[in-house]
Amino acid sequence: MKALKALLNNKKENLPKWVMGRIPHHYKRITCSPEEAIRLATIGQAKISAYFGDKLFFTQAVIAGACLSGDYDTVIIVSPSQYGKSWLFGRIVAINAFEKKAETFVAGGDSDKTGIITNYMFRALQQSAPEMRNSLNSESKDKLDKLAISFKDGGSIEPLSLGEHYNGELSRNKSVGRGGDYFVDEAALLSEETFAELGRRDFKSIDGSKGLMALISNPHKPGVFYDKLTEEDLDARTLVIWMDILTAVEEERTTEYNVLHSDFAKNKSTRKRYLMCELDTNDDSMFGEPKVYTEEDEGEYKQYFIGVDPAYKGKDTIEMAVVSLDETGFVRVEEIEKLHKSNWRDGGTSEEIIRTVVRKAKMLDAALMCIDVGWGVWLVEGVVRRNVACRGINFGSAPTRARVRNNEYAATNAA
Secondary structure: OHHHHHHHOOOOOOOOEOOEOEOOOOOOEEOOOHHHHHHHHHHHHHHHHHHHOOOOEHHHHHHHHHHHOOOOOEEEEEOOOOOOHHHHHHHHHHHHHHHHOOEEEEEEOOHHHHHHHHHHHHHHHHOOOHHHHOOEOHHHHOOOOOOOEEEOOOOEEEEEEOOHHHOOOHHHOOOOOOOOEEEEOOHHHOOHHHHHHHHHHHHOOOOOOOOOEEEEEOOOOOOHHHHHHHOOOOOOOEEEEEOOHHHHHHHOOOOHHHHHOOHHHHOHHHHHHHHOOOOOOOOOOOOOOOOOOOHHHOOOEEEEEEEEEOOOOOOOEEEEEEEEEEOOOOEEEEEEEEEEOOOOOOOOHHHHHHHHHHHHHHHHOOOEEEEEOOOOHHHHHHHHHOOOOEEEEOHHHOOOHHHHHOOOHHHHHHO
8 A cells, every 4th residue: 555655646736737637747658759649649539529529538538549540550558447448449449440441359358358348339339420320331220239330331340259268279269360450458368379369460451551459458467468568679650558546646537535545445456456557466376465484473283284286107206295274374384295106007006196195194184185186086086985085176277366256166176
């Protein structure tokens, strides 16, 4: 919380007025000059106002101008949560397809993320200027709450899923084989393989011009999006707009009071990602911040647990970790034992290993044994038959918070 308060203390006063609010002084990063930002904002505000009658805050207008001016091929955007970027993208997508007559895709890691922008876009089209609304194909007019739409003189909009929920299975990625302009929501959640498939927009035209790719996200995790966000040697047709909550406060999009009293501010992870717009490097951990063990904290150890990383014939060792949990809540690794089995004998070696881990569990009266089932189904079955409390855990399914929220079995079981 100290870091957030320190950030807000840097707020500049008496900033120039804009159509809504003021022109901010602070950005984490914006890779254009102040003069260029004002030029883009003027373009963006004019277009959004002409088609939809909406007023924009300054950075919203810069984003719209960058996407619609034709001067940029890649636009990378980070803003605080609830700033209105998905709402804005719904309007930009419609104008992009209508004015450029472009094949335009709204993309997300899965259909739910794709639907956020498209729902805003469908509602915006229903209230758009007559020249846009009347140019919709008759079939599209009847399906504004459905799937793809198209315009009479060219240009289309189609939502598609990039298949991220299916662990990189290529057949689930609907962008495969389809070049065009892409507007991608929650881009930080996309894998390297998915970004590679979006590369078709680089070859959209034989004259070398690219399709537009606009990426919005919070910096949820390291990866391709974060690399693009922080890349130093950008080409002239790439623009990075990286806000944080101070930018929004200076714009008068929100207030310091609202920020400091928000639920986001109360949690370290959400405070970093959604307000300070920084990378939370601990986000993939299920266990929060570790406690620091000291001698004074030591209590009487009550329970032991065993974790086993098994292997099969091709590996030399199996590793078995003994972990204790004491009455004060401290977790401590007591020992890690390597079980050597280089000369594997079918029907013999496996039984020896089963007897070894069962003997350790019964000696410690272990409350639970967890075995990685990537290679260890045989071990789980053998231990269970000997009446030891045991769970087969698929740790390869990465028990992240996101996967637990999605109620994926392996992840919730591992957690």
